[in-house]
Amino acid sequence: MRLHYPSSVKIVRVPCTGKVDVIHILRAFEKGADGVYVVGCEEGSCQYTSGNFRARKRVEQVKHLLDGIGIGGERAQMFNLSSGEGPRFAKFAVEMDERIRKLGPNPIKIRSAEKKTAA
Amino acid sequence: MIVADKKPIEEIIESVKEFKKILILGCNECVTVCEAGGKKEVGILASALRMFFLNQGKDVKIDEQTLERQCDHEYLEEIRDVVDQYEAILSLACGVGVQFTAEKYHSTPILPGVNTCFLGATEQRGLWTERCQACGSCILAFTGGICPVSRCAKRLLNGPCGGSSKGKCEISKDVDCAWQLIIDRLKALGKLDEYEKVQPIKNWSTDRAGGPRRVVREDVAL
Amino acid sequence: MNVKTPSKLEKIFAAGHVAVTSECGPPRGSDPDSIVKKAELIKNHVDAINVTDNQTSVVRMSSLAACIRIKLMGLEPILQMVTRDRNRIALQSDILGAASFDIHNILCLSGDHQSFGDNKQGQNVHDLDSMQLVQTVRYMRDEGKFLGGEEIKRPPRMFVGAAANPFADPFEIRVPRLAKKVTCGAEFIQTQCIYNLDRFEEWMKRIRDRGLHEKVYIMAGMTPMKSVGMARYMKNRVPGMDVPDDVVKRLEGTPKEKQAEEGIKICVEAMERLKSCKGVAGFHIMAIEWEEKVPEIVEKAGLFPRPAVD
Numbered sequence: 001m002r003l004h005y006p007s008s009v010k011i012v013r014v015p016c017t018g019k020v021d022v023i024h025i026l027r028a029f030e031k032g033a034d035g036v037y038v039v040g041c042e043e044g045s046c047q048y049t050s051g052n053f054r055a056r057k058r059v060e061q062v063k064h065l066l067d068g069i070g071i072g073g074e075r076a077q078m079f080n081l082s083s084g085e086g087p088r089f090a091k092f093a094v095e096m097d098e099r100i101r102k103l104g105p106n107p108i109k110i111r112s113a114e115k116k117t118a119a
Numbered sequence: 120m121i122v123a124d125k126k127p128i129e130e131i132i133e134s135v136k137e138f139k140k141i142l143i144l145g146c147n148e149c150v151t152v153c154e155a156g157g158k159k160e161v162g163i164l165a166s167a168l169r170m171f172f173l174n175q176g177k178d179v180k181i182d183e184q185t186l187e188r189q190c191d192h193e194y195l196e197e198i199r200d201v202v203d204q205y206e207a208i209l210s211l212a213c214g215v216g217v218q219f220t221a222e223k224y225h226s227t228p229i230l231p232g233v234n235t236c237f238l239g240a241t242e243q244r245g246l247w248t249e250r251c252q253a254c255g256s257c258i259l260a261f262t263g264g265i266c267p268v269s270r271c272a273k274r275l276l277n278g279p280c281g282g283s284s285k286g287k288c289e290i291s292k293d294v295d296c297a298w299q300l301i302i303d304r305l306k307a308l309g310k311l312d313e314y315e316k317v318q319p320i321k322n323w324s325t326d327r328a329g330g331p332r333r334v335v336r337e338d339v340a341l
Numbered sequence: 342m343n344v345k346t347p348s349k350l351e352k353i354f355a356a357g358h359v360a361v362t363s364e365c366g367p368p369r370g371s372d373p374d375s376i377v378k379k380a381e382l383i384k385n386h387v388d389a390i391n392v393t394d395n396q397t398s399v400v401r402m403s404s405l406a407a408c409i410r411i412k413l414m415g416l417e418p419i420l421q422m423v424t425r426d427r428n429r430i431a432l433q434s435d436i437l438g439a440a441s442f443d444i445h446n447i448l449c450l451s452g453d454h455q456s457f458g459d460n461k462q463g464q465n466v467h468d469l470d471s472m473q474l475v476q477t478v479r480y481m482r483d484e485g486k487f488l489g490g491e492e493i494k495r496p497p498r499m500f501v502g503a504a505a506n507p508f509a510d511p512f513e514i515r516v517p518r519l520a521k522k523v524t525c526g527a528e529f530i531q532t533q534c535i536y537n538l539d540r541f542e543e544w545m546k547r548i549r550d551r552g553l554h555e556k557v558y559i560m561a562g563m564t565p566m567k568s569v570g571m572a573r574y575m576k577n578r579v580p581g582m583d584v585p586d587d588v589v590k591r592l593e594g595t596p597k598e599k600q601a602e603e604g605i606k607i608c609v610e611a612m613e614r615l616k617s618c619k620g621v622a623g624f625h626i627m628a629i630e631w632e633e634k635v636p637e638i639v640e641k642a643g644l645f646p647r648p649a650v651d
Contacts, residue, residue: 022163023159023162023163023166026166026170027166064128065167068128068129068132068167069132069167069168069170069171069174070171070175108170108173111173111176112173115178272456273424273425273452273454273467273470274470275451275470275471277470277471277472277473277521278470279509279510280471281506281509281580282509282580282581283510283511283580283581284509284510284580284581285510286510286511289457289580289581290454290456296510302511302513302514303511311514314514314517314521315520315521317472317476317521317525318473319473320473320476320488
């Protein structure tokens with residue numbers, strides 16, 4: 001299909017979104033990601049029954065934590081699609097790219113850079 | 120096990136915001152099982168706090184460690200060599216662990232990172248419910264193995280009260296009536312006639328009422 | 342007449358009369374007139390007056406203080422006492438305080454959970470339960486001793502009552518539970534409000550099957566409905582209350598301005614029917630914030646004038 005999606009998106013492949021834990025998402029932010037989103041199978045069609053539900057719960061936890069520490073929960077998001085839906089995959093990427101550009105860079109990344117310059 | 124729940128991140132931030140070197144100390148026992156204060160939760164909290172302080176422009180060192188238990192001298196000794204490096208320890212153990220750590224490391228502030236809730240069981244993933252209030256003199260033999268002290272909202276020893284409705288407690292439709300459970304179980308055991316035995320006035324001196332409690336065992340003391 | 346206490350209520354029962362009691366809820370304030378006024382409204386139509394103890398866990402003037410007011414009017418109070426708010430020290434102490442004013446009746450209850458009231462964050466006590474409180478009063482009266490074993494100088498002389506809800510679950514232990522209260526020493530019983538007469542009569546039958554009606558005086562609890570709204574609320578919201586659909590429908594079919602009258606009619610009809618139910622020794626009329634209607638109900642039910650006992 002040769003669909004285009006923003007080059008800002010780095011894909012981390014996992015066997016199932018159920019593998020993605022809270023700490024993985026937080027680490028990504030700690031390392032400077034401006035946003036993190038998880039794309040799982042459609043709800044109800046998980047090969048492992050509940051992997052994508054677990055992922056959704058964990059993304060919710062992350063949003064809550066990001067709000068609590070002042071980074072903003074809207075930088076994390078859960079999406080669902082089925083494996084044949086390439087165009088939707090691209091649409092999510094565009095949607096997230098636009099949302100994060102509006103929010104601006106992850107403040108953690110800026111602070112880390114400042115710290116390095118100061119040192 | 121001892122069931123604990125996470126404290127809100129805002130409350131934790133408020134309690135640690137003045138410190139520059141913090142150790143987050145998890146516990147491998149009960150709080151790990153109830154997903155409130157084990158190694159995993161230590162990692163998550165450490166990451167969140169690191170980002171919080173960085174975002175505030177503060178240079179705060181946050182380390183992570185999880186002990187086998189915080190309610191035993193031996194395991195708490197494992198941090199003796201490093202404890203002086205920290206201005207505060209945020210303990211994710213139950214209230215017992217927090218206090219035992221504080222007693223051992225007298226000059227270091229030890230802050231609680233969880234709310235200790237009750238003695239209970241994992242009924243299902245994400246649902247823990249109370250089973251025991253450690254009253255110190257167990258009556259389960261007389262109540263079909265179901266505890267009215269911990270599970271009846273009025274801890275009636277001769278229940279149920281008039282508020283029992285369709286198996287539920289008057290305080291909430293989410294709470295089972297302990298006495299309905301007791302009666303159902305007595306019936307299943309073929310012992311419903313035992314219901315009419317009046318439970319005598321309880322000696323609560325072995326409960327919280329008697330003051331801080333001790334178990335002294337000469338047979339095992341060294 | 343074989344009585345164990347100076348209680349007027351006990352004498353009424355012992356003389357074989359159908360007893361009538363009602364209740365006064367103490368005010369949410371310290372004004373003594375409100376309790377006096379409520380008692381004035383009903384005093385000629387009842388044998389004794391229950392005084393509720395922080396009912397539904399809402400803070401009110403203390404039951405004991407309000408009982409004293411009623412006693413000082415020359416009337417017969419029934420001290421309601423819940424185990425929710427007092428430990429065994431306070432319970433025994435208040436029993437002595439009541440006895441010092443010659444309050445001769447007590448109703449032992451566990452009390453609604455504090456989460457229903459205006460102090461939801463408070464502790465509850467429940468050092469004793471209602472049955473154990475019955476045992477305690479009987480022990481203080483009959484043995485003349487405190488729970489601790491020491492002798493009481495001038496022990497209380499109280500006629501001891503308890504509550505029963507024939508409609509709470511599980512139904513199968515409702516009679517065994519009453520039997521337990523009798524074993525503990527309860528001498529009279531006031532029931533929860535009765536609307537489902539069939540179910541109440543079934544309960545009474547089971548009581549009679551065990552001969553319990555000969556060991557304890559059972560007073561049927563009556564509460565007149567003020568409106569269809571109240572009937573719906575009682576049906577759907579009050580735990581352990583059994584309001585059959587036909588009661589709600591009957592009020593629904595009545596014009597709004599006539600509903601109160603109809604509610605009283607339903608109440609009086611129920612009393613007429615239960616008067617012939619063997620084992621019902623009296624009626625306890627709980628006209629919640631509607632005390633002025635008690636005389637009318639008692640008269641219409643053919644229970645006026647009240648008998649005189651010594």
